[in-house]
Amino acid sequence: MRTLRAQAFRVGTWGAAASLVGWTLAAYAQSLSSAGDLPDWSGAWTRSTGQFYESTPEQALEAPPPADSPRRRPPYTPKFAALYEQNLALIAADRFPDPISICGTPAGWPRMLALPDAYEFVIRPEQTWLLSENGPNVVRIYTDGRTHPKPEDMWATYTGNNVGHWEKGELVFHSIGLKGAPATILGRNGVVMSDRLETTTRIRQIAPDRLLVTVVLADPEALTRPWPVAFTYARLPPGSTVYDYACAENNRNPITSDGRTLTLDPSGEVIDKLE
Amino acid sequence: MSSRASKTHCMSVGFATALIVGAASHAAVAHHSTAMFEPEKRVTLSGTITDFQWTNPHAWIQVTVAGADGKPTAWSFECGSPNTLSRQGWKPSTLKPGDAVMIVANPMKDGTSAGLMYTVTLADGRVLGPGAQVAAQPPASPPAR
Numbered sequence: 001m002r003t004l005r006a007q008a009f010r011v012g013t014w015g016a017a018a019s020l021v022g023w024t025l026a027a028y029a030q031s032l033s034s035a036g037d038l039p040d041w042s043g044a045w046t047r048s049t050g051q052f053y054e055s056t057p058e059q060a061l062e063a064p065p066p067a068d069s070p071r072r073r074p075p076y077t078p079k080f081a082a083l084y085e086q087n088l089a090l091i092a093a094d095r096f097p098d099p100i101s102i103c104g105t106p107a108g109w110p111r112m113l114a115l116p117d118a119y120e121f122v123i124r125p126e127q128t129w130l131l132s133e134n135g136p137n138v139v140r141i142y143t144d145g146r147t148h149p150k151p152e153d154m155w156a157t158y159t160g161n162n163v164g165h166w167e168k169g170e171l172v173f174h175s176i177g178l179k180g181a182p183a184t185i186l187g188r189n190g191v192v193m194s195d196r197l198e199t200t201t202r203i204r205q206i207a208p209d210r211l212l213v214t215v216v217l218a219d220p221e222a223l224t225r226p227w228p229v230a231f232t233y234a235r236l237p238p239g240s241t242v243y244d245y246a247c248a249e250n251n252r253n254p255i256t257s258d259g260r261t262l263t264l265d266p267s268g269e270v271i272d273k274l275e
Numbered sequence: 276m277s278s279r280a281s282k283t284h285c286m287s288v289g290f291a292t293a294l295i296v297g298a299a300s301h302a303a304v305a306h307h308s309t310a311m312f313e314p315e316k317r318v319t320l321s322g323t324i325t326d327f328q329w330t331n332p333h334a335w336i337q338v339t340v341a342g343a344d345g346k347p348t349a350w351s352f353e354c355g356s357p358n359t360l361s362r363q364g365w366k367p368s369t370l371k372p373g374d375a376v377m378i379v380a381n382p383m384k385d386g387t388s389a390g391l392m393y394t395v396t397l398a399d400g401r402v403l404g405p406g407a408q409v410a411a412q413p414p415a416s417p418p419a420r
Contacts, residue, residue, distance in 0.1 A: 091308075091310070094308060094310035094311065096308065098306075098307055098308060100306060101306060101307035101308070103306075103332065116355070116356075116359060117356060117358050117359055118358065118362075133358055134306070134356070134358075188308055236362070240362070241361075242358075243357070243358045243361075244331075245331050245332070245356065245358060246331045247306060247331055247332045249330045249331045249332070250328055250330035250331065250332075250333070250335070251332060252333070252335065252351075252353075253306075253307040253333075253353075255307070261307045261308045261310065261311060263311060263351070263353075263383070263387070263389055265349070265351060266326060266328070266335070266337055266351070271351070271387050271388070271389055272311065272383070272385060272387060273385040273386065273387055
């Protein structure tokens with residue numbers, strides 16, 4: 001009996017092990033199969049067109065709208081229209097503070113779509129990482145079927161909570177839990193959103209070395225209607241290297257408490273002629 | 276090199292004399308507001324490199340320029356990040372102390388001896404900087420779909 005029991009245990013153990021191996025292999029095979037359906041966005045990319053102005057996918061391929069175009073002005077609620085006017089006045093007076101100028105916080109989502117320098121994509125079936133060299137910024141986009149956390153389990157972060165899926169090679173994801181103004185801005189053009197901002201983003205390849213990114217911003221506190229923006233990105237030459245970006249290494253442009261950007265000489269002395 | 280830059284290239288070596296009105300801004304590279312720079316003006320200066328700071332978030336070029344009165348003046352020129360510069364053909368060794376250069380830059384509004392670098396012409400005639408990139412670009416056309 002003891003022998004039979006031991007034999008049964010061994011069989012059961014091996015069976016379980018075999019099942020585990022089988023399940024693991026199946027999951028791995030499924031993973032490979034899924035990975036094979038995913039696009040190749042390897043290498044480094046840089047933004048070709050787009051800023052935070054209203055733009056359809058077709059308009060993203062055209063020249064930017066003129067400075068006085070209504071497309072430059074988000075469809076703001078009265079509260080945010082007033083805030084925007086205030087920001088424009090601060091810009092005119094060189095007193096509009098840019099949070100990233102202090103070299104301490106990320107640009108955040110969705111502003112990181114409009115940065116200089118390079119971008120990278122790391123694509124796995126269960127998750128995609130969008131990396132910006134400038135900042136740096138890392139956006140984690142979960143595509144493993146999860147949903148957003150419950151509101152009580154969330155707090156505002158710079159890059160938010162991002163969940164999505166793939167549609168025939170197009171990455172589609174929804175973002176919530178974002179910090180709003182004044183912690184983040186969308187650009188030095190004075191455009192800001194609230195911490196109730198939600199975005200729906202679609203990224204697809206429109207040519208071998210070209211990506212189109214469309215983002216629809218919805219913000220019940222800041223916007224009267226969803227506001228679409230679009231960007232295109234070009235792949236950098238093969239073998240391009242992406243570097244770190246230690247913003248605090250030699251920041252010679254500190255910001256005063258009233259939002260003015262200063263310039264320092266090599267010894268750290270302010271060289272601006274302060275009134 | 277753009278026609279404007281070509282004109283400035285032919286200028287005599289010495290203190291800045293060129294003010295080019297209508298120049299396009301290249302503020303997008305900065306990690307901060309560029310309101311301190313004149314977006315519509317450019318100055319051309321010739322001088323000697325004293326230091327080249329290959330650092331983030333911006334590289335800086337330090338140049339000694341002989342003023343109109345002959346006295347040397349220290350100038351600071353802000354550039355893009357090393358990451359951006361490297362993709363435009365720059366290296367940490369591109370500029371060395373003692374090198375003679377001609378720099379085109381958007382000057383500070385308040386007259387301070389500093390500016391936002393547009394082009395740098397090296398002693399061997401090479402021209403680097405955002406201005407050189409603009410000149411090298413083909414006519415704008417929409418990307419293929």
